[in-house]
Amino acid sequence: MLLVVLRCASADPIGQVKSVQGTVLLTRTAASAPVAVGLLLEAGDVLTTRAGSTCGLTLRDASRFALGPQSILVLEHFTWEAQGQTGTSRTQLTQGTAVISTGGIAASGVQAMQVATPRTVLVLGGTTIAVEVQR
């Protein structure tokens, strides 16, 4: 029942899970369930990878995110307007490791693509970065 609820995106999807290795959980409106490839993602979603697990996902502007083991990524905010190719996104890496590659949003405006960590804010411009957070 929970899996069905998570697969039918009630809000506009902002992206999609592209790969899952091991155990990856999605938390949406206080409910958590395992993630499968193809799951549509919504703003507010939290992805958690367990030990030995990884997850790859893309967002609608073709930005790419990969989580290493024991990591938590929050998809805080995302807007994308395909006609004009503009938007903004903000995600948070709460713990663990991530590799992030920019897409259309970073190209569309200064400070348009942001990634937060517990202690810093990153602004990305047309690039690929690796981020690690130790609690």
Place this chain on the structure above:
Amino acid sequence: MSRARVLCVLLLLSACSRPRELVVLLPDTTGHGGQVTVTGVTQSVTLTKPLVASKADAHGKVTPGTVTPETVQAHFGAALGAVPPPRQTFVLYFQTGTTLAEASVADWRALVALLASRPAVEVTVVGYTDRVGSAADNDRLSLARAQEVLTLLAREGVALGLVHTVGRGERQLRVETADEQVEPRNRRVEIDVW
């Protein structure tokens, strides 16, 4: 006993200043220059070269540094293995209306093969026209071209996770022309797959 206690305190103090967060700019395979600005509690560090890094301590103080490829692999090897493939763009040309041009058949087959090989895919199909006809008609025609591509893909049995069709009409001409000038290179659909 007291000496051991002093040693513990010193280790804790140095532990407070060890990096808690690390940001590394990775080599960019797209060939574009890239950068990231990391803003901590009071300062910012901007990274513009591959393997240049920013480290933040427990208090949010950020300092610049560099890392080796070995360090990158040790910290990020698992995540690097999970990065989805980069976006690919296909450009398909049309005869007048919504019929695919002969020269685009091979690219069409390559697109279909790529979509069949991916378990979950997102696609944006953007239609364009040349400057023959009114701007409003071309907006409609370009969207119709984009939607025709979707219909063709569905007929091929391709499962599409997320699809967006957009018609941009006479905007973003590949080849600049006078108004009402026929230009087959502008009659196209650009398909992004990621």
